[in-house]
Amino acid sequence: MxxxxxxxxxxxxxxxxxxxxxxxxxxxxxxxxxTKNSKKFSIFCEIYKLCTSEANTTDLTRSDTPEPPADIEDLYIVTLPTVNFTAKIFSTFSDKAWEQKKKSLLEAQPPETKPKYLRIGDEETRQWVHLAMEKIRTAAAEARKWPNDAQQAITALADGVRSLLKAALTGDQNKETTDDSIYGNHAASYKTGSPENQGANLASDLACPCSSKAAANLCVAGGNVQSYGNSGGADTAGKAKTAMQTIATKCTPSAEKRHVTPSAIDAALVQFASLFGTAPSTGANTENVIGGGTNNNNCDGQNEDSACIDYNGVVQNKDITNIPWVKQLLEARKLLVEAEKQAKQLNANKAILQGLQLQAATAYAILGNTAKYIQAVEGGESATPDIRTECRKKSKGDCTGKCKWDGSEETKGTCKPKKVEEQESHLTEKVTGTGEKSDK
Missing domain, CATH: 1.20.5 (Single alpha-helices involved in coiled-coils or other helix-helix interfaces)
Structure with a gap:
């Protein structure tokens, strides 16, 4: 229960x-x-917001790919042939700057305890590596120009988008919504049988369906914009401007900053296209009329039922692409798509630089691997056949530089190549001016 x-x-x-x-x-x-024409107004309002927004150049020019380190130039320097590396000046460096540059590469820089690089490997191998570095350096110099070119292209495209949005809104990128000249009367711009002026600009089209002689609840609840009607002194461009300015206050942008994108334009135009064929009147060619009522939809602005736009002068078979302000939005969309392509290229360019950086590091590693291989073969010594021959010819007093005396007496011993670490220590002292210079 x-x-x-x-x-x-x-x-x-x-x-x-x-x-x-x-x-x-x-x-x-x-x-x-x-509330008549409320859906029409909400869609026109969204398009109005798009036309008064900006392309997001900040996000377009920002790359998610980290900047590659500037090691290629350093590796190019550290692999220079000895004759160039030990010279007093090099390239655009002054003598003082050149010495300082070499010290920064071959000496530990606080807080680091080890030098950034070592001049390792034999002269012949280093020369081959340096030639590879030179090619990588040239490619990197060219690649570094590309991100800047992409950013400049994005900025130029954004400027073009801005102009096209302005043209969509006012019909002229050099005019404002406050200019009377962008508006017209009902007979010329909206009424059935009017010349092909419908859709000349969005601002004018926004005024028409939301203002009439006897408006009481038009577009928004309590919408009573009557400044733009069909008779007397109310059917003028100046009155259309007044109506539009009042209506625009009902179409305020959200607090969050909004940016125009290709997808936003697509969505807005799909919504706009959905308005065609929805006019309540059953008269002739009403599929190209937006707004109005069942009794009178000749779009002359006499009352709420005639607050509408007859697009028959420019639209056939619901093809909205012939409407002037729609054309401007579609052109803006093309530029935005191209800007997004440039943004992707910006990331790709930085990835290319990172790849070149990896190539440079790989080439430099060849020197280390060569030295380790020779050291293992020679029982701890690193030398080419030429260096070994050169060292063997020297007496104890001349056995310096890359050579080291192995023996206790002048005549009892052999002049042999130094180990890798000792060679590098000697070379560092020689080119940076630290320690005693035994080679003169």
Whole structure:
């Protein structure tokens, strides 16, 4: 018994909830019915917001790919042939700057405890590596220009988008919505049978469906913009401007900054296209009429039923691409797509530089691998056959530089190549001016 009572209570609650939902829905439908052209206005409003927004050049020019380190130039220097590396000056460096540069590469820079690089490997191998570095360096110099070119292209494209959005809004990128000249009267711009002036600009099209001689609930609840009508002194460009400025206050942008994108333009134009064929009138060619009522939709602005735009002069078969302001938006979309391509190229360019950096590091590693291989073969010594021959010819007094005397007496011993670490220590002292210079 209690179980059925509980079920009955549940049914009662469900019935009450359903009734409340239906009541709210009916109220919403009544409000929608009472406010004419509300859907049209909301779509026109979204397009108006797009036309008054900016392309997001900040995000377009920002790359998610980290900047590659500037090691290629350093590796090019550290692999120079000895005759160039030990020279007093090199390239655009002054003598002082050149010495300082070599010290920064071959000496530990605080807080580091080890030098950034070593001049390792034999002269012949280092020369081959340096030639590879030179090619990598040339390619990197060219690649470094590309991101800047892409950023400049994005900025130029954004400027083009800005101009096209302005042209869509006002019909002329050099005019504002405050200029009377961008508006017209009903007979010339909106009325059935008017010349092909419909859609000349969005600002003018926004004014027409939201203002009439007897407006009371037009576009928004309580929308009573009557400044732009069909008779007397109300059917002028100046009155259309006044109406548009009032209507625009009902179309305020959100607090969050908005940017125009290709997808945003696509979505807005799809919504705009959906308005065609929805006019309540059953008259001729009403599929190209937006707004109006069932009784009078000749779009002359006489009353709320005639607050509409007859696009028959420019649109056939619901093809909105012939409407001037739609054309401008589609052109802006093309530029935005190209800007996004440039943004992708920006990331690709930095990835190319990172690849060149990896090539440079790989080439430099060849020197280390060569030295280790020779050291293993020679039992701890690193030398080419030429260096070994050169060292063997020297007496104890001349056995310096890359050579080291192995023996206790002048005549009892052999002049042999130094180990890798000792060679590098000697070379570092020689080119940076540290320690004693035994080679003169």
């Amino acid at each position: 209690n179980r059925y009572a509980h079920a009955s209570s549940g049914c009662a609650i469900f019935a009450m909830s359903k009734a409340l939902v239906l009541l709210l829905l009916a109220a919403e439908l009544a409000n929608t019915a009472a």
